[in-house]
Amino acid sequence: MKLTFLGTSASKPTKERNVSALALEFDQDNKWYLFDCGEATQHQLLKSYLSVSKLNTIFITHLHGDHYYGLPGLLSSKTLDDSLSTLSIYGPLGIKKFLQCSVGISEEKLGYKLDIIEFKSGDEFKFDKFSLKVLPLVHSIESFAFYIKEDDITNKINEEKLRALGIKPSALYGELKRGKRVEFNSQILEPKEFMLKPVPGRRLIIAGDNSQPEILDDYLKELDLLVHECTYTQEVYDNLPVKFMHTTAKDLGSTAQKMRVKNLIANHINPRFNKNSDMDIDVVYNEIKQKYKGKLFIANDFDVYELNRNALIKKLKHKGSLSSSSAIILD
Template sequence: MRLTFLGTSAGKPTKERNVSALALEFDQDNKWYLFDCGEATQHQLLKTSLSIGKLAAIFITHLHGDHYFGLPGLLSSKTLDKSLAPLTIYGPKGLNKFLPCILDISHEHLGYELTIIEIEAGASFHFDKFSLKVLPLVHSIESFAYYIKEQDITNKLDEEKLRNNGLEPSQLYGELKRGNDIVFEGKEFISREYMLEPIKGRRIIIAGDNSDPEVLSSYLDKLDLLVHESTYTQEVYDALPTKFLHTTAKALGLSVQKHQVKNLIATHISARYSKNSDYTAQDICDEIQNSYKNNCFIANDFDRFYLSRDRELTRI
């Protein structure tokens, strides 16, 4: 799995960070998936190798502007790029009002089939490489996390064993994968004797704005990767005259340590944390790591990460 962060700021863009957007790619797949689409996401895409033409679906976590105001421009550019493959957008109730209104007022004729699916907590969807479940979060408006479970690989042959027993790669391998026993040069090959143990699919959560990581409960237990907001350090949050429903680095660190999450990427960083400020993103990282002892990163715009099948997360 590869993740490309196109925007990592909270609420508004800064000189260092654009607002929320994240691209997800799967191994041996030429499609990719977009999670949130803040203003100017299409500009961010121009600085990457990601193609709008290969965008398979968009998932919006909630209807605050910094998470979806980039949709109209992106959809229009898809038309101008002559990329006319159908596209489906998943998001909270209200999306089916917003997008048709914008497209109608601007007389925008997309030229491709656009499907809008308004989601509810508990809904499940199935795709070529993964299944997805919608989980509820705690925020000032309805907000969701997406629990993504990659398909298990169950038809992997022990090719070395087959070669050692005299069967070189051929169409007969396909028969064995389908569970059919075969006879080759007078020797019987029993399918189950040449199948490797299933390779378990990776499990990740991409969360929208959320004040309480514990609401994700058992889904966090030994999760392979959590992508979650960490808008403030606890000190800054405690000093705010008006409290907002966002997670602090302290709360996030305690939660992921409790549930033994294997890897964490913190994003949605307040504009207070910048190179020219008294506060930096390193403060957020340090506060998380006061509690969390596994692999932790603070996402920056255009950071790319790879989650391997052995569950190691690396910045690439």
């Protein structure tokens, strides 16, 4: 499973970070999924290895502009790139009206089927390789998190056991995988005796803007990966003249530690934390780390992370320029 961050800034773009967008890919899949689509996401894609033609579904966490203003441009460019495969968009109530207006008023002829699904809290959806549940968050408008449960692998054959009987890989393996009895050397082989235990699917949450990470409650317990906003440090938040409903590094770290989250990636970073400021990103990292003892990353634009089936996460890096043919190697 691979995650590519296309935008990691809060509220507005900066020279270092664009606004929210995150790509998710599953093993042995020829498509990918986009979570949020802030302004200029299509520009970010041009600098990545991801192809719009393989984009299958877009999920929008909430209707603040830095999370979905990039949709009209991306939808139009998909047409111009002759990518005419069906695209599905899942978003809160109002996303359909926005797209009907922004695409319709320009008399845009998309040339492909666009499915728009408006969800509410608690809705569940099933996809090729995973299921997804919509969870409520606490923000100034309705905002949501997506709890993603990858399908378990249940058809792994015990090749070692079969080879011990003198059975080499053949069509017989496929029959056993399909649950059919087979005969070999006058012996009846029962499928259940030659199947390995199911491999549990990975579990992750990709959250939108949220002031109370603890609202995710039991879904966080022993979670393989949490991707969550971290807009402020506690000191910065305490000194704001007007309080905005976002998470602090202290609260995020405390909640992740309490719920024994295995891996944490923080994003949606306030622009004040930058390389030219006396408050660089290390301030955010260190505050989370004071509370959270698990594996922690602060996402930057174009960071790529790989989560394996043992819930071990690695940051990957690009070798050479970012293009459709660029390689990715382990960092």
